[in-house]
Amino acid sequence: MQKISTCLWFDSEAEEAAGFYTSLFAGSSIGQTMPGPDGKAITVEFQIEGREFTALNGGPAFNFTEGVSLVVNCATQEEVDKYWDALVAGGEESQCGWLKDKYGLSWQIVPTALPGLLTGPDAAGAQRAMEAMLQMQKLDINVLQKAYDGD
Numbered sequence: 001m002q003k004i005s006t007c008l009w010f011d012s013e014a015e016e017a018a019g020f021y022t023s024l025f026a027g028s029s030i031g032q033t034m035p036g037p038d039g040k041a042i043t044v045e046f047q048i049e050g051r052e053f054t055a056l057n058g059g060p061a062f063n064f065t066e067g068v069s070l071v072v073n074c075a076t077q078e079e080v081d082k083y084w085d086a087l088v089a090g091g092e093e094s095q096c097g098w099l100k101d102k103y104g105l106s107w108q109i110v111p112t113a114l115p116g117l118l119t120g121p122d123a124a125g126a127q128r129a130m131e132a133m134l135q136m137q138k139l140d141i142n143v144l145q146k147a148y149d150g151d
Contacts, residue, residue, distance in 0.1 A: 005052035009062050010103060014055035017103050018044040024086050025049055069098065069106035077111070077141045084109045084138045093137040111141045117148045125150060 010017055015033065022028035028048045036042035036057070044055040074080045087109070090102030097109050117129040125148040132147035133139065 002052045005054065007054045007056055008064075008105065009056050009058045011060045012040075012057050013103055014044050014057040015041040017105075018046040018053075018055045021048055021053075022046050024083065064100075064104040064106060066094075066098070066100075066106045069108050071108040071110055073110055073112050075112050080109055080111055080139060080141065083107075088138075095137060096133055097136070097139040099137075109139065111139055111144070113141055114139065114144065117144050120148060122148065 025048045031045035033041045034043040072083050087101045088099045091100045129144050129148040
């Protein structure tokens, strides 16, 4: 058990959301489900990429905000595309690699190459990459690299 884990408050979709999230990431799993008084799940424990989460059916009192997001670091454009497309389905796109999924949870789908492009030794290239990123919703590694290179 992790010392610190994340609890995600849903209105009534905890079990559905946990199933959706674990279906997207290899090696993920659903753990213990605690039934509430009506027999429906009140909490669902699950793991994604070795991280522990609890999904709570807490009712409509609280909603997700962009103040908290989950970051998915992607080594390739194929990974960026896979996670972006799956997570944005039924949700909404935002800027600079951010999206909200169909449950309202914010995610950042980030190429692992991005920090190097935004802080690389070529300050002008880093500025061009930043400007390119600010024009994007889903991040495109090739476009960012070309901007950095001045192509």
